[in-house]
Amino acid sequence: MRLRLSPEVEAVIRAHAREEYPHECCGALLGTEDGDTRVITQVIRLANERTDQRERRFYVSPQQVLMAERQARAAGLLLLGFYHSHPDHPAVPSEYDREHALPYYSYPIVSVVQGEPTDLRSWRLKEDRSGFEEERVCH
Numbered sequence: 001m002r003l004r005l006s007p008e009v010e011a012v013i014r015a016h017a018r019e020e021y022p023h024e025c026c027g028a029l030l031g032t033e034d035g036d037t038r039v040i041t042q043v044i045r046l047a048n049e050r051t052d053q054r055e056r057r058f059y060v061s062p063q064q065v066l067m068a069e070r071q072a073r074a075a076g077l078l079l080l081g082f083y084h085s086h087p088d089h090p091a092v093p094s095e096y097d098r099e100h101a102l103p104y105y106s107y108p109i110v111s112v113v114q115g116e117p118t119d120l121r122s123w124r125l126k127e128d129r130s131g132f133e134e135e136r137v138c139h
């Protein structure tokens with residue numbers, strides 16, 4: 001399983017992560033599937049709807065997911081995942097992330113160290129929700 005992010009798409013995600021620092025940013029990934037590769041062609045910035053602990057957590061309401069789903073359909077694309085940032089934390093899913101993730105979607109995480117986006121790694125939740133498996137990010 002691979003996640004293909006064009007340099008433009010990756011730049012948008014990193015810029016969003018930098019802007020929201022020290023809070024977590026989040027957004028939706030739209031694109032197409034080509035065999036085991038997901039090709040992300042469009043990004044929608046979403047609001048982090050958490051009112052507390054926004055340095056450590058993010059929340060996307062069902063209304064925002066529905067909006068992203070509709071926007072994808074209108075563009076002839078699929079909603080394939082959600083990105084978020086980890087301010088001053090590695091690009092590895094937290095226990096909170098595991099509890100709130102759904103199988104199928106891709107979850108790229110970008111680590112932001114002292115305001116600067118660094119590692120970007122992507123994850124998919126296992127079907128039994130016991131943990132994440134990393135997927136390869138390519139350009």
Ligand SMILES: [Zn+2]
Pocket residue numbers: 056084085086092093094097109
């Ligand atoms: Zn997280």
